[in-house]
Amino acid sequence: MHRALLPFEFSEPASVEEAVALVDGGRARALAGGVDLVLKMRLRQETPERVVSLQKIAGLDHVRVDAHGGGALHIGALATLRQVEQSAAVTQGWPLLAEAIASIVSMQTKVMGTLVGNLCVGTPASDVAPALFALGARVKIAGVGDERDIAVEDFFLGPGVTAVRPHELVTEVVVPARPVGSAGRFLKLSKTADDIAKVNVAVSVAFSRGTCAHARIAIGSAAPTPVRAVAAEELLLREDWCPATAKAAAEAAARSVRPISDVRSTADYRAEMVKVLVRDALTQAADGAGVLDGHDGKEA
Amino acid sequence: MAKEIATFIVNGQGYEVIVEPHMLLIDVLRDSIGLVGTKYGCGAGDCGACTVLLEGKPVFACLTLAVTARDRSLTTIEGLADGAGLHPIQQAFVDAGAVQCGFCTPGMVLTTKALLDENPEPTRGEIKAFLAGNLCRCTGYVKIVEAVESAAGILRNGGAR
Structure with missing residues (x-):
């Protein structure tokens, strides 16, 4: 850890167009909250020649529901984790996302850090990523003279590597309206409350006549990127809901991860914990979605 | 920007400081302005010892580029007491x-x-x-x-x- 940063050029563009012309993802890096970039510069893991602050760009700090766009949630590139966590729209409409952010315990990190920045770090241990996977979010990326829009699952390419190319910037994350009757759950296992996840899991489910009509399972820290457990989701859509189904889905989920051993856990332990967290998250979310209350007309 | 004279508003008082882009807020507060109540702990955003309030919100001064805090309201521990009377x-x-x-x-x-x-x-x-x-x-x-x-x-x- 170095006390001082190496010198660099500093730019504060006033628009996304100016900013994308400057950033190249290598020698010229975008700065939003700075919690990750400045730390990596102190560690000399990043030594940019130019830092491009996005902080002076107007219209990027929103957290709002678009009534005309089917009630989707729009989160701008400068919206802080704290802003998203505290937004009434989020706590009411997408509580799974607020729950995932709440698992990041440092207030300063949430006050400085942005949700988009958290994704752009590209870490497989992101806590917001599994929640956004489970909620079917999309990522808007501005380039020079154009804009593209990709599923959040296609955003992560490898540890620290995202789909953002040189001269591109993520401008917004869009979370669609939650499926009717759905409920979610985020669970995380970590060494201490303020450490990053050994494993984290987000699920979203809804039921019709005792079977899942909607099921999404996402797992973090257990593969080179956050992953969706598609085989487990398909099993849930096929089988009647019961504790054995949750267990079978959890086992299927554990087959969709490729964990490593590191200072936080062994690969085997991570795979076992994927089973436990997926089973528990599904069981708790199913409870939240009312499957056990017979709301769907069938005993669970 | 390169080297420039910037204004930092700390505890309601303006300070003119020569800053360069790579300077961290904690160093401007402690070394340039001389307010050493803000502590340098881990330097990595883990410990919170360097916490100051930027527009009322708690931030890590050790991970904040000083240039991004120009002309914005900062509160350090020195700003809380009223003379000899503690907050x-x-x-x-x-x-x-x-x-x-x-x-x-x-x-x-x-x-x-x-x-x-x-x-x-x-x-x-x-x-x-x-x-x-x-x-x-x-x-x-x-x-x-x-x-x-x-x-x-x-x-x-x-x-x-």
Whole structure:
């Protein structure tokens, strides 16, 4: 850890167009909250020649529901984790996302850090990523003279590597309206409350006549990127809901991860914990979605 | 930008400082302005000892580029006391015995101020959650939480003890 940063050029563009012309993802890096970039510069893991602050760009700090766009949630590139966590729209409409952010315990990190920045770090241990996977979010990326829009699952390419190319910037994350009757759950296992996840899991489910009509399972820290457990989701859509189904889905989920051993856990332990967290998250979310209350007309 | 003379508004007072882009806020506060109440702990955003309030919100001064704090309102621990009279939060920390070695205390007090400005009547759980980014390596958290509860009560009564 170095006390001082190496010198660099500093730019504060006033628009996304100016900013994308400057950033190249290598020698010229975008700065939003700075919690990750400045730390990596102190560690000399990043030594940019130019830092491009996005902080002076107007219209990027929103957290709002678009009534005309089917009630989707729009989160701008400068919206802080704290802003998203505290937004009434989020706590009411997408509580799974607020729950995932709440698992990041440092207030300063949430006050400085942005949700988009958290994704752009590209870490497989992101806590917001599994929640956004489970909620079917999309990522808007501005380039020079154009804009593209990709599923959040296609955003992560490898540890620290995202789909953002040189001269591109993520401008917004869009979370669609939650499926009717759905409920979610985020669970995380970590060494201490303020450490990053050994494993984290987000699920979203809804039921019709005792079977899942909607099921999404996402797992973090257990593969080179956050992953969706598609085989487990398909099993849930096929089988009647019961504790054995949750267990079978959890086992299927554990087959969709490729964990490593590191200072936080062994690969085997991570795979076992994927089973436990997926089973528990599904069981708790199913409870939240009312499957056990017979709301769907069938005993669970 | 290269080297420039910038204005920092710290505790309501303007300071003109020569800054370069790579300077960190903690170094401007401690070395350029001479306000050494802000402590340098881990340098990595883990400990919260360097916490200052930027427009009322707690941030890590060790991970903030000084240039991004130009012309914005900053509060450091030196801004809380009124002359020789301690701020009610500081007094509550003293009265509760919530200070051991004292190194984490400026950050703890400022994070507490941000909490109570936003939520004047926090529960014990809310206090712990809000202060989770501030570590006390003497590990005396019980009295810190008690001090925050006590400060909240005092501030709700208009600062009278």
